Amino acid sequence: MQEEIMSAKNQALAQITSAHDNTELEQIRIDLFGRNGKITDLLKRIKEVPGDQKQQIGILLNDTKKTLESLIAEQKNSFKENVREWFDPTIPGILPNIGNLHPTSVVINEMFEIFKHMGFSIMEGSEMETDIYNFEKLNLPKDHPARSLQDVLYIEEPDVLLRSHTSSVETRVLEKLKPPFRIVVAGKCYRYENVNASNNSMFYQFQGVALQKGLSMADLKGTLFYFAKEFFGHDRKIRFRCKYYPEVEPSAGLDLDCPFCKGKGCTVCKGRGWLEMLGAGMIHPNILKGFGYNTNEISGFAFGMGLDRIVMDRFKIKDIRSLYNGDIKYQ
């Protein structure tokens, strides 16, 4: 019987300590001390114990009863103390100031990351430039027809100007760095424009230049395709075609299928099915020769694109001016 008592006690102890609430405890209490409870039953059966053990078993059974009763009471009390305060998790939180990067910075950073994977470094250059570095050294002599596409903002006519493209950094880099190098640049450029929703006299360009023995149109194509797929998505169609830029020869252009009509032709793409994304090509031999390079020994490529339209598409902004006039509302 001693064993029976011990086993009942241990089982009860385990049940009491793991009980979750008063109802459960009450059930345990009834199971132990109720009319047909285990302990009640044992107490009834004490008369069956042989006389010489009766006293010892009696003490044990009483102790067990006391222990279990007090444990149940204790446990009940602890439930009382633990009653949690009601709280409302749906109440609004108090926000700290949340800072955000400008959409243009977001896009530039993403592009930089992609080009870093391909071994490009990041460069920067002056916005106040000379005609020589903005045009002359880029195979764009005075009165070149391509200059009429870039009406320039002058500080001192005709020599000091605000750069009309980031290609000015290309000339600076060709002068300063020793090949091999791969660099990308993002920055402000300026042109004389009739300001409207899609043209601003200040805009952003993204430019890349690589100079290294053995570079070819296939490397250029590979670089641009990798970028376009990473940045615009692997599902976009890409068109790599011949185009004209005086700074490069052979020259190329990269178009992406129009995301609005999937290449069928719509008002956004003027029915072309394609959107012009960037201009590129192998650096013109006149430029390389101008910096003292032998074009039989080294070659390079360059590419450039306007950033604002990409930013506007990404952030669903319709007017280029809102990017830079404080109209942007964050969150």
Place this chain on the structure above:
Amino acid sequence: MKIPLNWLKEYVKIPSSESDLTHKLSMVGHMLDKKEVVDGQTIIDLELRGNRADCYSILGIAREISALYNTPVKNPKTLPKLNIVSHISDCNLTVKTPLVKRVMMVVVKDVKIMPSPKWLTDRLKAYGVDPINNIVDLTNYVMIETGEPMHAFDLDKIGKNLEIRLAKNNEVITTFQDIKLTLTSDDLVWAGEDGIYSVAGAIGGRYHSIGDGTKNILVEAAGYDRANIRRTVHRHNLLTDAGIRHEKELDPNLVETAFGRFIYLIKENGWGKVEESVFDYYPKVVKPWKIKVSGQKIKNLGGVEIASTQIKKILKALNFQVVSFKKIFLEVLVPTYRTDVVVEEDVIEEILRIYGYDNIPVKTLSLEIPSVVTPKFIDEELSVKNQMVGLGFNEVISSTFVKEKLLNLNLLLDEGIAGKVELSNPPSPDNKTLRMTLLPNLFEFVEKIINERGVSASLFEVGKIYFKDKGKYIEKRKLGIISWNKDGLVFTKFKGLIDAFFLKNNIRELDFSSVALNAEVDQTFSISIDREIVGYGGKINDIYFCEIDLDAILEKVRPASVTLWPKYPPQIEDHNFVFPKKTKIGEVIKTITTEGPIIKRVDLVDVFKDTYTFRFIYQDSEKTLNDEEVGKVRNKILQKVKEKFGGQIKE
């Protein structure tokens, strides 16, 4: 340029699929801009390459299609041979400048001026030119067909002595559109005894052009110095059909092609008696030029190996005559209309273009990776931006220019005597003056937020400022911080944000001092590190701002570092002080913290009227401090504060 396909079909067989045609043309450099159907006929509008003067013609595009589809060009009927002379009796021409490369003239007598027949007006309308009369229309027709602009004078109005010369300054011409142009000495003109008859290569004059009563005409076509014409065209806004062709490098031999065709059509239609003799001024005859192309370079630049048979075939299709073809290099003669093909690389582009850019492989940049040359400040600029974002500021990018109404704030925040930079050709007064500080634009942005009923504004900009110093143009990179709060922003909160920015860069030893700046700004202060000023700030209305020189702080930025929690407990005590007016609390704290190594930190925890509560934290990293050790230092501090600042302990 608009190409009516019906017209094009006369000279070359075009594929049945129009979209295949326009796709291929786009791929070789003539992008389809628009396609339209007018009166049942398709017109494709191509965005032409600026260096392809030869393509500004139906025949030019026909040649491109011929090369693309390997189909011959059917040249239009022309006069087989012209009777070329150097002088014609009806009119004498003197060319007074080397800017003229070639001139041809012919006299047509007893012309019948009348409206053009339908075939001609239909063609011109499809292209987009209004018909005038048969002669003018025919000159336009030949121009669109061949690419060479032509012009007809009324022979009886121009007199016997013509000259091509540079205009005198302020000479005037009234164009046939009745627009008066005042010319400069850089404008090339056709002139006679009684003034200027036309602006060369651009536009005809009103009084000497042909009209309904014209009986005899002088027709001319010419080749000029491209750059000169371009300047004139842009100076006087003369982007006429002639102007856009002459500003590009036209082939002087095209003049003869156009003449043959024009005379043929006059005769064929019976519109006048063409004089036998055709005047030709052509001092320097242009012949096909030779270019040597290295076979290796084709492969190196193209990134693809093209079979020599294919190279030959492509060159032939483009009318390039291959004069020699060896393994190492080949030599070609370039047709004179291809004025864009000058160097070896131009020929390589031609080969690749027809070979197909689609066939160039997509190669992963597999060459040795060059070393990273990103300047340190670029990475740091990015990290500065991220730190500001982390502090709850929104990044803005503002204009390089300062609006006229904000120019009073556009002063360099520095003692340096520097000049502002202005545009010499500003598009508007608001886009004229370059910013010398980020303040005016940031200020405008915050005002905008206030007007939009915002409750707070925390903005920053990382950007350049521009000024002129000792004759040099200088750009400096700045961090502009601006903050406003509807409930009122106190200086200590704003300063805390600046402190936090510097702490993120592990810079602790900042000094803020009062300085005199722009009179528009209140509470002006400077920020220095190691006695070097790195920024300025102040308050306008309720708006706090500061501008930090990024180049100056770059060298001060220290790499991130950490310490461990000390093992021995600190002793912490609060003291209330009363100070005389105008006491600099920053100086008091600095004095306290320099009193021995165990005073680890002093914080200002409360200010009530003139009472300042400081919390002193004593701690030793090696042992637990006892009261005696702390008491010694405390006494020294209280003594010093009293002596130096007159600060009294208040119990």
